[in-house]
Amino acid sequence: MSALKGSCSMYNLLVGFPEGSAHAGRVFEYTPDSVKAKVAPGGVPDLTALMGLPTLVMPEIREGEPEVARLGRILNLARHGSTYTFQFVPDANVTPLPLEKMLANADRWGMQDFEFYRTHWAVKDVDAYAAMWGTVAGQSMPGPKAFQLPTDKLQSHDxxxxxxxxxxxxxxxxxxxxxxxxxxxxxxxxxxxxxxxxxxxxxxxxxxxxxxxxxxxxxxxxxxxxxxxxxxxxxxxxxxxxxxxxxxxxxxxxxxxxxxxxxxxxxxxxxxxxxxxxxxxxxxxx
Incomplete structure (x- = not known):
C-alpha cells in the first residue's frame, strides 16, 4: 500500500455482489441506525452521499478460493426497480487484501465474522483508510494533534x-x-x-x-x-x-x-x- 487517500469516517461495504449490481433488499443490512440517518434521511438512500464514501468490495469467503478485498469508490450509482447499479473504481494506490487478513482484522473494519459469509451492502461508521493502514501495518494510523479533522463530514464529488x-x-x-x-x-x-x-x-x-x-x-x-x-x-x-x-x-x-x-x-x-x-x-x- 502506498500513500493514503483520505475521505470521511464511514465507508460502503459490498460483500458478495456481482460486479456492478446489488439487490435493494440487501442494502443497509448490518448498518447502524445512526449511520442510516446520515446516508438515507427519511429512509430514502442519498445516492450522492453513498458515492462520496470510500467503498470496500469483496466476495463472500468460500473454502479453497483465495480471494481479495479491494478499496476504491463507486460511480454512477442508480436504482432500477429492485436493483442498484454502479461502477466500482479501485484505488490504484491501495494493494488488494486477502480475505483471510481481512477476517483476522474484522474489528478494525466494524465487521462481524458472519458478514464475510453473507451477501450484503452495509455502511460502516469506520474510516476505511485508517482501517486499511491498521490491517497492513498492524497499528492505528497517526492523526493530527494541532487540530481535529471533521471526519463526520462527507466528501463531495464535485x-x-x-x-x-x-x-x-x-x-x-x-x-x-x-x-x-x-x-x-x-x-x-x-x-x-x-x-x-x-x-x-x-x-x-x-x-x-x-x-x-x-x-x-x-x-x-x-x-x-x-x-x-x-x-x-x-x-x-x-x-x-x-x-x-x-x-x-x-x-x-x-x-x-x-x-x-x-x-x-x-x-x-x-x-x-x-x-x-x-x-x-x-x-x-x-
Missing amino acids: LVAVMMPFDAKFNSVYEALRGAAAEAGMQCQRADDIWKNEHILDDVLELIWTARVVVADLTDRNANVFYETGIAHTIGRDVVLITQNMEHVPFDLRAIRALNYYPNSEGLDHLKDGLRTRLKTILASS
Whole structure:
C-alpha cells in the first residue's frame, strides 16, 4: 500500500455482489441506525452521499478460493426497480487484501465474522483508510494533534476548494477558477464563502476535507496557503498548484507540476482553460 487517500469516517461495504449490481433488499443490512440517518434521511438512500464514501468490495469467503478485498469508490450509482447499479473504481494506490487478513482484522473494519459469509451492502461508521493502514501495518494510523479533522463530514464529488490569500487582488483569479470548475461540472468555494464554525481554521479544514479537489495559489508565498496545502496533501486530496511566479513555489513542491499564470485577462483565460482540463482529467480517472 502506498500513500493514503483520505475521505470521511464511514465507508460502503459490498460483500458478495456481482460486479456492478446489488439487490435493494440487501442494502443497509448490518448498518447502524445512526449511520442510516446520515446516508438515507427519511429512509430514502442519498445516492450522492453513498458515492462520496470510500467503498470496500469483496466476495463472500468460500473454502479453497483465495480471494481479495479491494478499496476504491463507486460511480454512477442508480436504482432500477429492485436493483442498484454502479461502477466500482479501485484505488490504484491501495494493494488488494486477502480475505483471510481481512477476517483476522474484522474489528478494525466494524465487521462481524458472519458478514464475510453473507451477501450484503452495509455502511460502516469506520474510516476505511485508517482501517486499511491498521490491517497492513498492524497499528492505528497517526492523526493530527494541532487540530481535529471533521471526519463526520462527507466528501463531495464535485467540490473544488480554493486556498488563496484573502486579498482583493485575487478576486479576478478566483472568478477564473470558478469558471473553470463550472465548465468541468464542479462547484468552487473558498473559506471566505462560508461561515459555519466559530474559528476560520475549522471552516478551512471542513472545506479541504469535503472537497474532491483542492486548488492552492502559492503566489506571494502566503504562509496560510502553504499550511493548508500541506494538510490537503497529507489527507490525500488531489491538489492543483497555481502561481503567478514559479519562484514562489517552495523547493519541496518544485517536483509537482503547477499552472503558471499572469493576472491579466489573457493570462486568466489561460489559467481557466488549464484548470478546466486538469479537473476533467482528475474526474475521469477517479
